[in-house]
Amino acid sequence: EAQVTQNPRYLITVTGKKLTVTCSQNMNHEYMSWYRQDPGLGLRQIYYSMNVEVTDKGDVPEGYKVSRKEKRNFPLILESPSPNQTSLYFCASSFQRGTGELFFGEGSRLTVL
Amino acid sequence: QKEVEQNSGPLSVPEGAIASLNCTYSDRGSQSFFWYRQYSGKSPELIMSIYSNGDKEDGRFTAQLNKASQYVSLLIRDSQPSDSATYLCAVPHSGAGSYQLTFGKGTKLSVIP
Numbered sequence A: 001e002a003q004v005t006q007n008p009r010y011l012i013t014v015t016g017k018k019l020t021v022t023c024s025q026n027m028n029h030e031y032m033s034w035y036r037q038d039p040g041l042g043l044r045q046i047y048y049s050m051n052v053e054v055t056d057k058g059d060v061p062e063g064y065k066v067s068r069k070e071k072r073n074f075p076l077i078l079e080s081p082s083p084n085q086t087s088l089y090f091c092a093s094s095f096q097r098g099t100g101e102l103f104f105g106e107g108s109r110l111t112v113l
Numbered sequence B: 001q002k003e004v005e006q007n008s009g010p011l012s013v014p015e016g017a018i019a020s021l022n023c024t025y026s027d028r029g030s031q032s033f034f035w036y037r038q039y040s041g042k043s044p045e046l047i048m049s050i051y052s053n054g055d056k057e058d059g060r061f062t063a064q065l066n067k068a069s070q071y072v073s074l075l076i077r078d079s080q081p082s083d084s085a086t087y088l089c090a091v092p093h094s095g096a097g098s099y100q101l102t103f104g105k106g107t108k109l110s111v112i113p
Helices: none
Strands: A004-007 A010-013 A019-025 A031-038 A042-051 A054-057 A076-078 A087-094 A108-112 B004-006 B011-014 B019-025 B033-038 B045-050 B054-058 B061-066 B071-076 B085-092 B101-103 B107-112
Touching: A004 A087, A010 A019, A019 A031, A019 A087, A019 A108, A042 B101, B004 B085, B011 B019, B019 B033, B019 B085, B019 B107, B033 B061, B045 B054, B045 B061, B071 B085
Parallel strands: A010 A108, B011 B107
Antiparallel strands: A004 A019, A019 A076, A031 A042, A031 A087, A042 A054, A087 A108, B004 B019, B019 B071, B033 B045, B033 B085, B054 B061, B061 B071, B085 B101, B085 B107
């Protein structure tokens, strides 16, 4: 089954404790991206990757890091989480860079206390 | 900053009626446009894409595009309670090397039985 898998789905953590949200896709997609979704602000792009070892900032990259060492994986790293990073996070992938046809993961709800 | 604007709603329509959802965008160079549906607590899923001026029909859904007016809409005919969801408009950025995708904040649709 074609899918984008995120882990963890739910996480409560404390300020400053480094965490990683993993994302893996099994569709051999070139393009992967991370979004956060907040009430009243909609979906906002954090980082995206056009292919292995190629990443770039989206609209709200502050406080986040990413890496793309393998085509299937695109982890999101919060080095020192803060309460304003409490959000619902979505990973998405697409067969082709530059297209808006995204497949989304189920989301990861993160709470930073 | 590329902007994508949608009426937040909620938009309420009776079962069987036509629901009309609207989206405007600021990037004159954008060439492709996408509609996503997001049920409460779920991830967005792609329902329509449109690339050329005019109408594109897929079952009960029709996407309409007017690039001169920078306007794209989604019509849902014979609306069903199962269509109750938030509808997101998404527009890729134009320009060489740009692989960002901007979402509108979404319009919440309620179909009343």
